[in-house]
Amino acid sequence: MYAQMVKSEATAEDPQKLAAFQARIDAGEKIEPKDWMPEGYRKTLIRQIGQHAHSEIVGQLPEGNWITRAPTLERKAILLAKVQDEAGHGLYLYCAAETLGVSRDELTEMLLDGRMKYSSIFNYPTLTWADMGAVGWLVDGAAIMNQVPLQRTSYGPYSRAMIRICKEESFHQRQGYHIMMKMAQGTPAQKKMAQDALNRFWYPSLMMFGPSDKDSVHSAQSMKWKIKMNTNDELRQKFVDQTVPQAEFLGLTVPDDTLRWNDDKGGYDFAEPDWSEFFDVIQGNGPCNTERLAARNKAWDDGAWVREGLMAHAAKKRAAKLAAE
Amino acid sequence: MKNEWPLWEVFIRGQHGLNHRHVGSLHAPDAEMAIKNARDVYTRRNEGVSIWVVEAAHITASSPSDKGPLYEPSESKVYRHPTFFDIPDEAGHM
Ligand SMILES: [Fe+2]
Numbered sequence: 001m002y003a004q005m006v007k008s009e010a011t012a013e014d015p016q017k018l019a020a021f022q023a024r025i026d027a028g029e030k031i032e033p034k035d036w037m038p039e040g041y042r043k044t045l046i047r048q049i050g051q052h053a054h055s056e057i058v059g060q061l062p063e064g065n066w067i068t069r070a071p072t073l074e075r076k077a078i079l080l081a082k083v084q085d086e087a088g089h090g091l092y093l094y095c096a097a098e099t100l101g102v103s104r105d106e107l108t109e110m111l112l113d114g115r116m117k118y119s120s121i122f123n124y125p126t127l128t129w130a131d132m133g134a135v136g137w138l139v140d141g142a143a144i145m146n147q148v149p150l151q152r153t154s155y156g157p158y159s160r161a162m163i164r165i166c167k168e169e170s171f172h173q174r175q176g177y178h179i180m181m182k183m184a185q186g187t188p189a190q191k192k193m194a195q196d197a198l199n200r201f202w203y204p205s206l207m208m209f210g211p212s213d214k215d216s217v218h219s220a221q222s223m224k225w226k227i228k229m230n231t232n233d234e235l236r237q238k239f240v241d242q243t244v245p246q247a248e249f250l251g252l253t254v255p256d257d258t259l260r261w262n263d264d265k266g267g268y269d270f271a272e273p274d275w276s277e278f279f280d281v282i283q284g285n286g287p288c289n290t291e292r293l294a295a296r297n298k299a300w301d302d303g304a305w306v307r308e309g310l311m312a313h314a315a316k317k318r319a320a321k322l323a324a325e
Numbered sequence: 326m327k328n329e330w331p332l333w334e335v336f337i338r339g340q341h342g343l344n345h346r347h348v349g350s351l352h353a354p355d356a357e358m359a360i361k362n363a364r365d366v367y368t369r370r371n372e373g374v375s376i377w378v379v380e381a382a383h384i385t386a387s388s389p390s391d392k393g394p395l396y397e398p399s400e401s402k403v404y405r406h407p408t409f410f411d412i413p414d415e416a417g418h419m
Pocket residue numbers: 056085086089165
């Protein structure tokens with residue numbers, strides 16, 4: 001899940017309007033940008049969609065890291081296409097957030113100065129080529145778990161962005177799993193790299209769904225508004241149940257001694273990630289937080305002359321056209 | 326200085342013979358770049374054969390609170406629908 005711990009805003013508004021708004025949501029109607037909405041709904045959505053957009057953008061960095069070192073030209077082209085998709089996902093989501101009255105540059109600035117967050121997962125390094133497999137399989141896999149139900153979210157522009165994104169995601173997960181298959185069936189050294197990638201990405205992937213339900217304070221209001229469709233633990237359970245057989249197929253071992261099939265609940269029992277690590281990464285102390293934000297800040301600063309130059313060029317062309325008329 | 330690229334709405338004709346349909350928006354300094362960006366952002370998988378871009382500031386939209394009065398006249402004119410008229414079967418297909 002790309003939006004973790006999104007704080008939902010309390011709302012103090014006309015109870016009649018609030019009730020009518022809730023009735024629309026309960027009836028499955030979509031809320032559109034010009035419709036009346038509670039301030040809390042609007043603010044929570046900006047935070048959630050913005051965080052999701054930032055995650056897509058920052059999420060390009062760990063994979064971008066391997067584009068120039070992909071083992072074959074075909075793998076390089078595939079990875080490039082995948083990372084380009086993530087840029088597109090960021091753009092769809094920024095546009096959805098903008099319909100709520102925040103500008104693109106404002107959103108970018110809030111990411112760059114740390115006022116807004118992105119998913120904790122992208123603060124982990126990608127050390128070997130096998131990590132490209134693990135990221136596609138596990139990270140995009142976890143993202144899909146969260147994004148599929150969000151296609152039904154109550155806010156129209158967000159729902160439509162999610163539908164586009166979901167269409168593109170399954171390529172991402174499959175190309176990742178395909179890398180894992182190749183590595184796991186390769187030389188002993190390659191298989192070891194695949195196992196090592198799974199070991200390092202397993203718990204950070206579980207953290208993507210956010211804290212355990214008992215510590216998740218903001219869920220109830222967001223679920224009522226249908227901007228959160230499932231609880232964190234529900235999605236995490238689904239992810240584990242789907243992923244464990246895939247690891248078995250690869251002949252790899254999930255790094256959890258307590259992992260057991262539980263017949264009664266029809267799912268796996270598994271170990272929780274280390275939540276203190278999660279909160280530490282969210283606070284900015286993960287292995288790559290500084291590097292990621294520095295890379296985004298550098299891209300923004302270095303691109304300033306291009307943004308300004310193109311605007312000046314457009315103004316000049318407009319003026320020339322007016323003069324000619 | 327705030328000098329943000331303007332917002333453009335993007336419309337794409339999915340296949341020959343279909344209408345252009347709104348697919349999303351993007352920022353670009355001018356129309357030419359908006360078309361180029363739209364190609365990269367919205368047609369990476371053969372989604373279109375033609376692209377329109379319109380600066381968002383130039384779009385006028387109906388307001389949601391008008392919903393009732395704006396569409397009411399069409400609701401009270403049921404005779405605009407062919408099913409309003411009972412024609413005997415003997416008259417043949419019509
Ligand atoms: Fe994505």
